[in-house]
Amino acid sequence: DAGVIQSPRHEVTEMGQEVTLRCKLISGHNSLFWYRQTMMRGLELLIYFNNNVPIDDSGMPEDRFSAKMPNASFSTLKIQPSEPRDSAVYFCASSSGQGNSPLHFGNGTRLTVT
Amino acid sequence: AQSVTQLGSHVSVSEGALVLLRCNYSSSVPPYLFWYVQYPNQGLQLLLKYTSAATLVKGINGFEAEFKKSETSFHLTKPSAHMSDAAEYFCAVNILTGGGNKLTFGTGTQLKVEL
Numbered sequence: 001d002a003g004v005i006q007s008p009r010h011e012v013t014e015m016g017q018e019v020t021l022r023c024k025l026i027s028g029h030n031s032l033f034w035y036r037q038t039m040m041r042g043l044e045l046l047i048y049f050n051n052n053v054p055i056d057d058s059g060m061p062e063d064r065f066s067a068k069m070p071n072a073s074f075s076t077l078k079i080q081p082s083e084p085r086d087s088a089v090y091f092c093a094s095s096s097g098q099g100n101s102p103l104h105f106g107n108g109t110r111l112t113v114t
Numbered sequence: 115a116q117s118v119t120q121l122g123s124h125v126s127v128s129e130g131a132l133v134l135l136r137c138n139y140s141s142s143v144p145p146y147l148f149w150y151v152q153y154p155n156q157g158l159q160l161l162l163k164y165t166s167a168a169t170l171v172k173g174i175n176g177f178e179a180e181f182k183k184s185e186t187s188f189h190l191t192k193p194s195a196h197m198s199d200a201a202e203y204f205c206a207v208n209i210l211t212g213g214g215n216k217l218t219f220g221t222g223t224q225l226k227v228e229l
């Protein structure tokens with residue numbers, strides 16, 4: 001299995017621009033998680049889906065952030081408009097959704113907003 | 115609410131020395147606990163997990179962790195550190211919700227291995 005695949009690996013954009021991060025889940029997994037990692041705040045859960053349905057989006061910073069699962073194997077995280085404080089590494093992770101199932105992480109997208 | 119606390123944001127050991135990374139959990143029900151490792155510029159990788167089958171859990175790369183209910187701890191150990199163990203380590207607890215499972219991570223411990 002190829003694992004969780006994220007794209008792009010690096011994104012540099014100017015403040016105000018729209019940014020779209022992409023994630024492909026591991027085949028057969030039905031839970032999808034978006035995390036953000038920064039030096040100051042550590043690893044933060046932004047949102048997670050179960051069977052394509054958003055379960056908890058309380059970690060989404062504000063309305064500029066949105067996440068979708070158009071199908072069972074793919075997700076996007078969009079920031080519009082982007083701001084310099086959004087600069088971070090964004091991770092996507094998937095699991096089989098059972099209580100003892102570990103998360104499988106992608107290699108992340110490093111976002112820099114100038 | 116379930117949570118984990120990692121004591122010590124930075125730990126430094128000599129190569130060949132014992133590694134001990136501390137994690138304490140808070141949970142009103144028997145938890146599922148995990149340790150993850152993150153190498154630079156990579157995502158988190160699972161080291162080991164506790165799912166109540168055995169209190170001493172062995173993971174990859176020679177790491178193990180012991181679940182101690184009386185101490186609400188799940189400390190990570192390795193008898194002899196190797197330079198390649200230098201990384202950041204995260205403890206995590208599984209929160210079961212009506213819609214599925216959600217992992218909550220500790221703040222991480224950066225392990226430095228010195229010659």
